[in-house]
Amino acid sequence: MADLILKGVAKAYGDVKVLSNINLDIRQGELIVFVGPSGCGKSTLLRMIAGLESITGGTLSIDGRIVNDLPAAQRGIAMVFQSYALYPHMTVRDNMAFALQIARKPRAEIDAAVDKAARVLQLTPYLDRLPKALSGGQRQRVAIGRAIVRDPKVYLFDEPLSNLDAALRVATRIEIAQLKEQMPESTMIYVTHDQVEAMTLASRIVVLAGGGISQVGTPLDLYERPENEFVAQFIGSPAMNLLPGEIVATGAQTRVKLQNGGEVLAAIATKDGDRGMQVNVGVRPEDMLPTEGDAHVFEGEVEIVEALGEVTLLYFKRVGEAAQVIGKLPGIHSELRRKRVRLTADPAKVHLFANGRSLLYR
Amino acid sequence: MIQQIYTGLATIAVGVGLALLYFYGSNWLLDRLLPQGGADARATRNIRLAGAIRPWLFLGPAIFALGLYLVYPVIATIQLSFFDAAGSTYVGFANYTWFVHDSNIRAALLNNFLWLLVVPAASTFLGLVTAALTDRIAWGNIAKSLVFMPMAISFVGATVIWKFVYDYRGADQTQIGLLNAIITGLGGRPEAWIAWIPWNNFALMVILIWIQTGFAMVILSAALRGIPEETIEAAVLDGANGLQIFFRIMVPQIFSTIAVVWTTITITVLKVFDIVYAMTNGQWDTDVLANQMYFWMFQGTPDFGRSATVAIVIMILVIPIMVWNIRNARRETEGH
Known part of the structure; x- marks a missing residue:
């Protein structure tokens, strides 16, 4: 249970820089989620915090103490691995007790801690089984139990749900959320590539890309006010549409003329000098609505319709080299296939990016 | 040629x-x-x-x-084994009665038992240690090749090599044996190693250990690499030190492989013959069962019955280990 501060943390393997200048201030009780595309270094960063990878630049401090060179075991952290990493030759009880046995804790104390964790995780009936006699979800709970028993300052989760099937993943995700609620003062760092996990579990999300932090914020911050095009497109599914255009009117609201012939009003203030600026207009698929009127942000022929029941996804035909535009309408709209559809957007939900950066954050 | x-x-x-x-x-x-x-x-x-x-x-x-x-x-x-020396007259269990009461056989049995205690244990242990250590160093593969090399030498060839190590000349002559050369070089008194009862048995065992360590190392090294890296990392985070990780996390996970290596070497040891035959031919209390079998078949007065009896006893000793070994190997492959 502690604050965790990263200052200019970097990782390089020889000349290959994997991470550079990571600055992050994690407060006690937070559940921080690292997300990012594969290869962005999120797992490496987690392993550096754990002490399994060396830190080649900057400082990491836990509770005000710099722990760069402190062995993993003394940092007061516990980690839940993607592959569970249970000791296959030990029973569930011994798996959970191992750390305490190594620490030479008295027998009674170990038993009490294991029994308590087993109760919380509903593992009591399985304590004398070997891991191979457990289901995937139960194994993951044992791995979590192994962390809880140690009562660590910081919990680390490395894609803990990615080996589970879809239904179990949802159930276990909710269990982790409940677990966090039962231990409000514990600090957790959670790595995932699944944005649903990130959005539902995180108190704050750290988006990593290209060896650095792209944005840090609450899930809704990232969804509603992305700092850059990468975050805008990474959070939300399907990804946000980016439509190139030019600012034609400035003020409290900004008018943009789009290259596709449309026009859109954005509730973002701009200065007089911004007139003529080349921008990308960002609109999420779910923020575009069909219209009969003249004003539209996009018009095109629907190529593919995916009716998912609650929503319908519209994939528009590409024009030239422009990226494919995707729409998302509530309800079922199979009839729109091969039709021309005209869409508008609420000015409050339109984003503007210049050179990849949001105009909101200038 | x-x-x-x-x-x-x-x-x-x-x-x-x-x-x-x-x-x-x-x-x-x-x-x-x-x-x-x-x-x-x-x-x-x-x-x-x-x-x-x-x-x-x-x-x-x-x-x-x-x-x-x-x-x-x-x-x-x-x-x-139920016939007489010439293999022509039925003698019932006479050969087996002889086997139980013969003092040479008893000595050979005792030596075999010593071999069984020492060689599989030492080879497996040394193999495990070299496997674990060579996995951690840059020139590990070179070290592994060197340790494995004796596997490519026949038992007789290995014995000839070790004869040069143990060789003894009279006290006034130059010692050409490696061991005695070192000892006299350090100012000590040379020793006739292969006639030094009862330690000469161990001098012979060293040869087989020298050969079998490479075998154990190769198999165990492969097994060690099969251990999931995460379980070791988890143990690191759990605060275990190197020795604790080795003995409480790694060794238990490859225990079935260790058992297979151990029993395979045990079978080799039960059949050991060439080393003893080439080095001492059973003199100076170093006899083993297989050498007794050879002795009764081809040396002295041939006795087919007794030789066959010794052979059968060796086979009976090997069978249970063999069965256990095969069953173990099969169970292990089922797991995959």
Whole structure:
């Protein structure tokens, strides 16, 4: 249970820089989620915090103490691995007790801690089984139990749900959320590539890309006010549409003329000098609505319709080299296939990016 | 010499050719005798019949060779063990009674038991340690090749090498044995190692350990690499030190492999003969069962009955270990 501060943390393997200048201030009780595309270094960063990878630049401090060179075991952290990493030759009880046995804790104390964790995780009936006699979800709970028993300052989760099937993943995700609620003062760092996990579990999300932090914020911050095009497109599914255009009117609201012939009003203030600026207009698929009127942000022929029941996804035909535009309408709209559809957007939900950066954050 | 190599090569060529001819020819003949063309009931029946016969056709030579060179000798040996020295008169269990009461056999049994205690344990332990250590260093593969090298040397060849290590000359002569050279070089008194009762037994065991450590190392090194890296990282985070990780996380995970290595070496040890025969021929209290078997068959007064009896006893000792070993290996492959 502690604050965790990263200052200019970097990782390089020889000349290959994997991470550079990571600055992050994690407060006690937070559940921080690292997300990012594969290869962005999120797992490496987690392993550096754990002490399994060396830190080649900057400082990491836990509770005000710099722990760069402190062995993993003394940092007061516990980690839940993607592959569970249970000791296959030990029973569930011994798996959970191992750390305490190594620490030479008295027998009674170990038993009490294991029994308590087993109760919380509903593992009591399985304590004398070997891991191979457990289901995937139960194994993951044992791995979590192994962390809880140690009562660590910081919990680390490395894609803990990615080996589970879809239904179990949802159930276990909710269990982790409940677990966090039962231990409000514990600090957790959670790595995932699944944005649903990130959005539902995180108190704050750290988006990593290209060896650095792209944005840090609450899930809704990232969804509603992305700092850059990468975050805008990474959070939300399907990804946000980016439509190139030019600012034609400035003020409290900004008018943009789009290259596709449309026009859109954005509730973002701009200065007089911004007139003529080349921008990308960002609109999420779910923020575009069909219209009969003249004003539209996009018009095109629907190529593919995916009716998912609650929503319908519209994939528009590409024009030239422009990226494919995707729409998302509530309800079922199979009839729109091969039709021309005209869409508008609420000015409050339109984003503007210049050179990849949001105009909101200038 | 060259002549012999040519003969050898020619034999191989002819043998392989004949084998190919047999497999191809017998298959061709089968297809001829049971035509499988057409779609009538006869063709269907022929296909099924040919399918039932073909495995036996192909397995036939192997089964025949195994029977001739493996099964028949076992039966003949069992039979011989109930006959007298010349193998002509039935003597009941007389040879076995002799086996139980003979003092030479008892000494050999005791030595075999010593070998069993020391060699598998030492080879497996050293193999495990070298496997674990060589996995951690840059030149580990070179070290591994060096440790594995003795595996490529025949037991007799290895014994000749070690004869030079243990060699002893009279106290006034120059010691050409490596061990004695070192000892005299350091100002000590030379020792006749292979006649130094009872430690000479261990001098012989060292040779087999030297050979088998490489075998144990290779198998255990592969097993160690099969351990999931995460379980070791988890143990690191759990606060375990190097030794605790090795003995409480790594060794238990490869325990079945250790058992297989141990028992495989145990079987080799039970059959040990060449080393003892070439080094001491059982003198100075170093005799073992296999050497006794050879002694009664080919040296002194030949006694087929006694030799066969020793052979049968060795086989009976090996069988349970063999069964356990195979069962263990099978259980392990089932896990994958």
